[in-house]
Amino acid sequence: MEKPSPAPESANKQKVRSAEVGTDILKALAQLSPSTSLSRLAEHVQMPASKVHRYLQALIASGFAEQNPATNHYGLGREALRVGLAALGSMDVLKVAAMPLSDLRDELNETCFLAVWGNRGPTVVQIEPAVRAVTVVTQMGSVLPLLSSSTGLVFGAFLPARETVEFIREERSDPAVQDPTQLFQQIREQGLHHVHGLLLPGVDALSAPVFDAMGKVVAVLTVVGPTSMFHADEHGPAAKSLLAASRAVSWRMGYQG
Structure with a gap:
């Protein structure tokens, strides 16, 4: 049967x-x-x-x-x-980061942006502005300094030295700009960086790196806001949310670190 x-x-x-x-x-x-x-x-x-x-x-x-x-x-x-x-x-960091960047802005209600490393340095390629009367305006396509912005400093900490040496040499022609070697090491240990009014007076910023499957930094996520309303504390809730977002994008890019 x-x-x-x-x-x-x-x-x-x-x-x-x-x-x-x-x-x-x-x-x-x-x-x-x-x-x-x-x-x-x-x-x-x-x-x-x-x-x-x-x-x-x-x-x-x-x-x-x-x-x-x-x-x-x-x-x-x-x-x-x-x-x-x-x-x-098929991994495009702009597409992968779009939703996490928007979610981060919604959670913090501060301006959030994504920057990639361009031929002129850290370049803003995606922005989610805060939805309120007082906000920080960041322009699409803006090129940020390497040593006087949180975004640039994070790139400097994680990029190979050969890619940043000329930018560092140029910016250090200003005697007020210090050797960033020790700061870069600190950023690598902490996994993010904050600045208080370094680039713009009265504006704080927090930045964290995004890595690809090969462990290379391919972008930096940054949150900016007025000092009176945004607390860019490396151990605060905004930093934790930023790190969670950057790690989520890195994971989606194939990073296993």
Whole structure:
């Protein structure tokens, strides 16, 4: 007597579950990269080794995983690399940051903006202005100084020195501008920076970096507001919200730090 075929709905659920298990194993291979043993992989995903092995064979057949014949360890395959590169290529920090930047403005009701590193230095490319009578006007396309703005100082702290050396040399031609080396180190340790009236009297600012999948700073999120209303305290609630937003954008850009 023939066994009845599974109901279409049940079969679909099995396919969905199978796909979920496969993606869990792919994620584990990425987390345990460059390679891992079957036993370690099975322990990581909390599945029987025999089950993991079956899925690995399917992933190898499709090019998403591979096995080193010398060690018998498993790693991501060529197709996984192709998919990853395609995903990275589609990551646009302006698009990724749009919603978190808007949400941050709504939460703090202060002007928030995104800056990227341009050929003339830190350049404002996206702005969410505060919704109230007293606000700080920041212009789209504005180029900010490296050593006298919180945005510029964060870029200076995280960019390779070769990209900032000429800007630093030019701005330090002013005797009043100090060597930023120690400050850069402090910013890297804290993960953000604040200034009180450094660029504009009566205006405070908080800035935090955004990183991509390679760990490179690709943008800086900044909150600015009048000193009388905005408290740019590195340990205050605004700083915590800013850090949460910058980390969310970094995570979406593929950063794992």
